[in-house]
Amino acid sequence: MPENSASAADRLHAVLTTLRTTMDAQISTSPSVREEHSHGEAMSTARLPDAVVFAESTQDVSTVLRACHAERVPVVAFGAGTSVEGHVVPPEHAISLDLSRMTAILAVNAEDLDCRIQAGLTRQSLNTQIRDTGLFFPVDPGGEATLGGMCATRASGTAAVRYGTMKENVLGLTVVLATGEIIHTGGRVRKSSTGYDLTSLFIGSEGTLGVITEVQLKLHGRPETLSAAVCQFENLHDAVQTAMEIIQCGIPITRVELMDAVQMQASIQFSKLEGYRPLTTLFFEFSGAPAAVQEQVSATEALVEANNGLGFAWANSPEERSLLWKARHDAFWAAKALAPQARVISTDCIVPISRLGTLIDGVYEDIKASGLRAPLLGHVGDGNFHTLIITEDTPKGHAQAWELDKKIVARALALGGSCSGEHGVGMGKLDFLETEHGSGALSVMRALKNTMDPHHILNPGKLLPAGPVYQG
Numbered sequence: 001m002p003e004n005s006a007s008a009a010d011r012l013h014a015v016l017t018t019l020r021t022t023m024d025a026q027i028s029t030s031p032s033v034r035e036e037h038s039h040g041e042a043m044s045t046a047r048l049p050d051a052v053v054f055a056e057s058t059q060d061v062s063t064v065l066r067a068c069h070a071e072r073v074p075v076v077a078f079g080a081g082t083s084v085e086g087h088v089v090p091p092e093h094a095i096s097l098d099l100s101r102m103t104a105i106l107a108v109n110a111e112d113l114d115c116r117i118q119a120g121l122t123r124q125s126l127n128t129q130i131r132d133t134g135l136f137f138p139v140d141p142g143g144e145a146t147l148g149g150m151c152a153t154r155a156s157g158t159a160a161v162r163y164g165t166m167k168e169n170v171l172g173l174t175v176v177l178a179t180g181e182i183i184h185t186g187g188r189v190r191k192s193s194t195g196y197d198l199t200s201l202f203i204g205s206e207g208t209l210g211v212i213t214e215v216q217l218k219l220h221g222r223p224e225t226l227s228a229a230v231c232q233f234e235n236l237h238d239a240v241q242t243a244m245e246i247i248q249c250g251i252p253i254t255r256v257e258l259m260d261a262v263q264m265q266a267s268i269q270f271s272k273l274e275g276y277r278p279l280t281t282l283f284f285e286f287s288g289a290p291a292a293v294q295e296q297v298s299a300t301e302a303l304v305e306a307n308n309g310l311g312f313a314w315a316n317s318p319e320e321r322s323l324l325w326k327a328r329h330d331a332f333w334a335a336k337a338l339a340p341q342a343r344v345i346s347t348d349c350i351v352p353i354s355r356l357g358t359l360i361d362g363v364y365e366d367i368k369a370s371g372l373r374a375p376l377l378g379h380v381g382d383g384n385f386h387t388l389i390i391t392e393d394t395p396k397g398h399a400q401a402w403e404l405d406k407k408i409v410a411r412a413l414a415l416g417g418s419c420s421g422e423h424g425v426g427m428g429k430l431d432f433l434e435t436e437h438g439s440g441a442l443s444v445m446r447a448l449k450n451t452m453d454p455h456h457i458l459n460p461g462k463l464l465p466a467g468p469v470y471q472g
C-alpha cells in the first residue's frame with residue numbers, strides 16, 4: 001500500500017467518483033454515518049472512514065472491490081460492528097463497505113436442514129423468519145451480529161458445546177475477492193473430499209481475504225424438550241470442576257455457562273434476576289427427547305451434588321428460559337453498568353478443558369494483583385471464558401487493562417490454549433499470534449494474504465502482524 005496520504009486521498013476520490021456513476025444513493029459521507037463505522041465495541045481505538053458504501057447485492061460488492069483494487073484504496077467490510085478487537089476500525093483514507101442491507105433469505109431446504117442467506121442478515125432475524133419450519137440456527141454470540149460478520153470472526157456462543165461454532169455450521173459461501181472476482185466455495189453436501197477447503201479459509205479471515213456475500217448454513221431441528229436450570233456454588237473452584245466433569249463424562253449438554261460472584265452481582269442488578277445470590281453460578285440447558293433430557297439432568301445433578309452445588313433452580317417455561325439466557329447475553333452490559341464512565345475490555349482465552357481450573361485460579365491471582373475489577377464469565381463447557389476488565393477510560397487505564405490481558409493470555413498459551421476462543425484477532429490480539437502459531441505458520445498466512453490480496457486493500461492491519469513472508 002503506498003504511504004503518501006495526499007495521493008491516497010486522491011485515489012479515494014477517484015474511487016468515489018467511479019462508484020457515484022452507478023451507486024450514488026448507496027454512498028454516505030455524513031459525519032454520523034462515518035462515526036458509526038469508525039469503531040466496533042469494547043476497544044477505544046477509532047478512525048473515521050472517508051465514506052461508507054451500502055452494498056445491496058454481490059454485484060455491488062464486486063463493483064466496489066474492483067474500483068478499490070484498481071486505485072489501491074483500502075476497504076473494511078462492516079456487518080453490525082459488534083466485534084470487540086478493533087476489527088472494523090478503518091486505516092487512513094478507507095471505505096467502509098456495509099453489508100447490513102443484504103438481508104434476504106435466498107432458500108430454505110427444510111428436508112436437507114440447510115438454508116442460503118445474504119451475509120447482512122442477523123441470526124436473530126433468521127431464526128424468527130424460519131420458526132415455522134421447526135428448524136433453527138444455533139450459533140448465538142451475545143451481540144446482534146450479522147451472519148457474514150459471524151463467518152468472518154469464526155464466532156460461537158453459548159450453544160457451541162453442543163452444536164459447534166461457525167466453522168462447523170457453514171457449508172459454503174459466495175465470496176468477492178480483492179480483484180472484484182466472485183467465487184463460490186463448498187456447496188450443500190454435508191461432506192466432500194475435493195480440493196482445498198476454501199470455505200474454512202474464509203471462516204475467521206476477518207475481511208482480510210475476501211468479502212462474504214452469501215452463506216449456506218446448516219440448520220438444526222428444534223428439540224422436543226428443553227429444560228434450563230441454575231445452580232449456585234459457594235466456591236468458584238467447585239463450579240469449574242463441575243463443568244469440567246460434565247464434559248469429561250460425555251454428557252451431551254446444550255449449554256453450560258459460568259458467571260463468577262462479581263458478574264452474578266452485576267447481572268442480578270442489571271437484568272433484575274430474582275431469587276439468586278451473588279455467588280458463582282452455573283447456567284445449564286438440556287435438550288432432546290424427554291427420556292434423554294431426564295438422563296442428562298440426573299447425571300448432571302449427581303456431579304453438582306458431588307461438587308457441593310447448592311441445588312438446582314429450574315426454568316422450564318419459555319419465558320423463564322428466555323429471561324435467563326437474555327441475562328447471560330447481557331452480561332457485558334451488566335458489567336459496564338457497574339461503572340458507566342469506565343471502559344470494559346474483554347479477554348477471550350481458551351484452554352483444553354482439563355486445564356480450565358488451573359487457568360482460572362491463576363487469572364484470579366492476576367486480577368487481585370492488578371487492583372482492577374474484572375468479573376469473569378464464560379462458555380466453560382468449551383474451556384473458554386472472558387474476564388471483563390473494568391478500567392478507567394484513559395490511556396493509563398487502558399494500559400493497566402492491557403497489562404492484565406497480557407498476563408492472562410500468557411497463562412493460557414503456557415497451558416496449550418489460544419488467546420481467543422471466539423472474538424478473533426482484529427488489532428487487539430496481534431501481539432500474541434507469533435507465540436501462539438510460530439513464525440513458520442505465520443509466514444504461510446502472510447504468503448496467502450499476499451497471493452489473495454496483493455495490494456493489501458482488504459482490512460489492512462488486522463489479523464496478521466507485519467513480518468517476513470514464507471519463500472518456499
Ligand SMILES: Cc1cc2nc3c(=O)[nH]c(=O)nc-3n(C[C@H](O)[C@H](O)[C@H](O)COP(=O)(O)OP(=O)(O)OC[C@H]3O[C@@H](n4cnc5c(N)ncnc54)[C@H](O)[C@@H]3O)c2cc1C
Pocket residue numbers: 040041076077078079080081082083084087088099119140141142143144145146147148149150151152153154155156157158206207208210211212213329332333422423459462
Ligand atoms: C455484548 C457482546 C457479546 C458478544 N458475545 C460474543 C460471543 O458470545 N461469541 C462471539 O463469538 N462473539 C461475541 N461478540 C463479538 C461479536 O458479536 C462477534 O465477533 C460477531 O461475529 C461480529 O459480527 P458483526 O456482524 O458485528 O461483524 P463486524 O463487527 O461488523 O465485523 C467483524 C469482522 O468481520 C469482517 N466482516 C464483517 N462482515 C463481513 C463480510 N460479509 N465478509 C467478510 N468480512 C466481514 C469485518 O471486516 C471485521 O473484520 C460479542 C460482542 C458483544 C458486543
